[in-house]
Amino acid sequence: MAEIGAAAAAARYASAAASALGGEGGANGTEGAAGFGRMLERAIADTVTTAKEADRASAAAVAGEGDVTAVVTAVARAELALQTTVAIRDRVIQAYQDVMRMPI
Secondary structure, three states, X not given: OHHHHHHHHHHHHHHHHHHHXXXXXXXXXXXXXXXXXXXXXXXXXXXXXXXXXXXXXXXXXXXXXXXHHHHXXXXXXXXXXXXXXXXXXXXXXXXXXXXXXXXX
16 A cells, blocks of 8 residues: 555655746746646645545445445545645645745
């Protein structure tokens, strides 16, 4: 199961890097910020979608229609996505606090 998590994290990182380098940024700083904002929106939307898929798989298993392996895989993916989102949130908050502590 750890390989699934590592592969999913690597795929998310590659997707984020590709979208960030895919021409969304430019010489103007606001274009880069908008690209970063869009990347975060897509990442959060992907996290929500992954959680909903895990919920659907769990509901199907409870109803007797789902495969246990599919449920475990879906829940592991949702857990990884949530952990990644929380880690990014924590880093953004830490960066904000570091900027606020800077002397003017």
